[in-house]
Amino acid sequence: MCFNLAEGPRCQLCEDQRRDTGLICVVEEPGDVIPIERTHEYRGRYHVLGGALSPIDGVDPEDLKLSELFARVENAPADAPVREVVLATNPTTTGEATALYVADRLRTSAPEVTVTRLASGLPVGADLEYADEVTLGKALAGRRAL
Numbered sequence: 001m002c003f004n005l006a007e008g009p010r011c012q013l014c015e016d017q018r019r020d021t022g023l024i025c026v027v028e029e030p031g032d033v034i035p036i037e038r039t040h041e042y043r044g045r046y047h048v049l050g051g052a053l054s055p056i057d058g059v060d061p062e063d064l065k066l067s068e069l070f071a072r073v074e075n076a077p078a079d080a081p082v083r084e085v086v087l088a089t090n091p092t093t094t095g096e097a098t099a100l101y102v103a104d105r106l107r108t109s110a111p112e113v114t115v116t117r118l119a120s121g122l123p124v125g126a127d128l129e130y131a132d133e134v135t136l137g138k139a140l141a142g143r144r145a146l
């Protein structure tokens, strides 16, 4: 269902009934699930795309598990709707392109679903003086009220 690595038809996280089915975190690779799980900040489900969009390298939407993701969101049962899709693709050109593609599609096909993107910003313990301008710029753009 989520295309994470699994021994049976569903992975351990999809089998876990305590996890929130209304939240889907979209990642590029199965290996990306592990660091997110380690934070203990996320209690929803996952969707592993199997890569990121990169037309130059010949990776088009049909090469990733995108239609399966849209089907999960759009065809969710009325008593267990998907409330939020968290885009946790990498903060790279291809990861950003993939996140924008998913957000664009869901805005039209599932406008009731909140689409979020992981904040990108300064590493914990960093000093502003030494931050690169791209990272600092993203941290500024993604600032939030305290």
Ligand SMILES: [Zn+2]
Pocket: 001, 002, 003, 004, 010, 011, 012, 013, 014, 015
């Ligand atoms: Zn799964």
